[in-house]
Amino acid sequence: MSGYSPHTARDIAAMLEAIGVGSIDDLFADVPARLRARAAIALPEGMTEPELRRHLGALAARNADAAGAAVFLGAGAYPHWVPAVVDQILLRSEFATAYTPYQPEVSQGTLQATFEFQTFSALLLGLEVASASLYDGASATAEAVLMARRLRPGRRVVWLARALHPHYRATVATYLRGLGGVEVREVPFGADGRTDLGALRAGLGGDTLCLVLGYPNVFGVVEHVALFADAVRAVGALTITATPEALALALVRSPGASGVDIAVAEGQSFGLPLSYGGPGVGLFATRERFVRSMPGRLVGETVDARGRRGYVLTLATREQHIRRERATSNICTNQALCALAVTVYLSLLGRHGLASLARANYRAAHAAAARLEAAGVPARFAGPFFNEFVVRAPAAARAWEAAAQAGVVAGFPLGRWYPELEGSLVLCVTETHTPEQVDRLIGVLAAPAPAARAAGG
């Protein structure tokens, strides 16, 4: 009936005979009759493939894809071109339909690609070791805080920059809910959009566990991480950076070179579609001496019985399937195929493509910001930025939904996340945006009055 189970009446009869039962129902004899009597699933009959295409095609057509509208949204998910080769590789069933490489002799494809992913993560984040992937940037940030807690037992204050993406802050708070002895405090941001170093310094002490900074932060502003890391190290605590827009790492000082102890990033920018916010992939890197406290899977190099180079899952004694309640994390399934996308993407762009692309993003965003400034839409913050920036445009922020329905999504209205920034929008401009789209953006932001009326004021 479904098309996916291949059983013929003859197969079924032969199999039942081999088993020694009269019917498939007999195989469920241990399930109480009370349960079976109520178990019918109240869902309609299945569809054929053409019906399914029509059904999902109709649903997809009710959404605004970035290709149709001019969408200047970043704020944690970023529009970038995906080279054709990336998706071609993701469609290889050999990668897509394998699972965790428990049998390394027939999983070298996944294992070597993961080893390469770990190398890419470590290179970009400027640290020595990196994991085989976590779920996303936000949960990787939470895992980083939990790891810091293992490395600094007894300390209780976790400082989160208020300018860290609110989803990341909320995820950290959720992961800490069940664990006692930790208190989350917020470091404010200053008038230039950077986290307030002075305010942090005043709060640092012997009870400080770690600091988490967005890098760049949710306003797109590039923090001066090294200054924070120095201050945090001086009290014996750890510095964590979280990078929602990983492409920035090609241009800004690496977290490792800035003195960071644990660096995480969301890898979606590297070859993964927006896909309404997932799946992405969490990059996670740290210093070699902390490797045994790391969460999640690791792939290591070794040799086979004949001395040839190969790769295996390693240091599994940190993990839940061996260590159970004493594991460093509960993670099992991670985001392996997304990590593969990142690996293929970074291989393709390589050293030069990545540098050019990051520069192109930086310049496109700065050029758009300059044009907006000239059109009377001022930047909200003076801090240095990458491909996102905040403008003050109260009327456009009020008319945001109406303008979006008219075909221009003018960034994200920050007042929804930061009441103190009501009337400001965070805009993202990347290599995917055409000059014509930027013109439309300027049109909406510089002259929002008609759209505001359309929204009913």
Place this chain on the structure above:
Amino acid sequence: MFDEPLIFERGSPGRVGWPVRAAAGAGVADLPADLRREDELAGMPEVSELEVLRHFLRLSQWNYSAATTLYPLGSCTMKYNPVVNEELARLPGFAALHPLVPEALAQGALELLAALEAGLAAVSGLDAVCLQPAAGAHGELLGMLLVRAYHADRGQARRRVLIPASAHGTNPASATLCGYEVTEVAVDARGLLTAAAVAAAMDESVAALMITNPNTLGLFEREIDGITAAVHTQGGLVYLDGANLNAIMGIAKPADMGVDVMQFNLHKTFSTPHGGGGPGAGPVAVRAALADYLPVPRLVRGDGVLKWTDDAPKSVGRLRAFSGNFGVLVRAYAYLARLGGPGLAEATRFAVLNANYLRARLSGTYHLPYDTPSLHECVFSDGCLQDYDVHTLDVAKRLLDYGFYAPTIYFPLVVKGALMIEPTETETKETLDRFADAMLAIAEEARTDPARVREAPHSTRLARLDETRAARRPVLRWWPERPSNPGGSA
């Protein structure tokens, strides 16, 4: 010819794989020097597009996968991943949709999510569903957070969680991550949890029981009614690890078993590709009494329009950025819609038929530590091969020579030398016969030529890998300045 160096060991300085148009806006000032990247990305590859394509195609050829061979990995439900779902998830309206667009521009996506929530509620019999968790263990963590919030709301600080000895390792790890103390409950000689054992372990310090049903031996917990009653009587909650849901769709609803909260593994039961280890999706379903604590954002309908809301004062918060592994959820929904209610029930029936057929074919030869009737998977041990000094690991490696992936091995921990086999419903009888023939041939080889089994695999690109060496002297990445190549090949 069969060597493929690391991508970092290929290429030539100056080569560009995917040219990017030079940036306009030369007048734009650079970042201040002390914020700029310090190493000009030294170490990153300099390779051509064709080199990259060849590299990854070669690597792909070194994988066994569920599309290329039977992949009988117990507890993982390696069923066929429908090809059409790959196309559907890539429709621009889904793939190019930004998560922060106003809901008016995402109604199709939200309708899909609402329909998936309703479908999972129908399968489980539970009242509310959250699609946010990225994988099964992420769902377990959420489940435990919900349990904690439920008790806290009633002024109770319960500190223990009961977990059977046969449980997945993620269960105790998830409970601990939530601040709970784990109390292990033994299984009986049949491989089953008894209501008496649970009742004996229960008191008012127990927040929940985490149970897997059918359990990791593939056995339906016959005393499930008594077990859940024993937990509820003392005010505890029952958490179901839904990893084995493929065994009971249309046969028994978790809600009817007394389950209060559970996670689904959409990459198992609902056919989304396992991806070499992810991405998955681990939605959580709950009874109405727990719905107030579900994460934000929540999908709500008002005036015929779907919207996200964060207005949920008792919520445990959020577990990740945005609202879930949407691309995985699209595939799972497509599977659900393709099969429909009757198709899901049928999938379960054939999954159980296939597993029992393999069990029947192998049980005269391999040791079956628990002969209780099993459902979607069966667990053997290497007990019958000990005399020849052949062990589970050797059988697994020898299976690779026969062209099959290996079962899950050495799990569950309650069976020494376990071989946990789950064929799923999408395999033909002929494939099952070939697999059974291979298993029987290996048992025969263990008797006649044990060295051949112990030294397996023989036909794979690499021989058995030295895992001890990898752990003792970890090499976890390639280094630009210190290339390491212990094998001396390449």
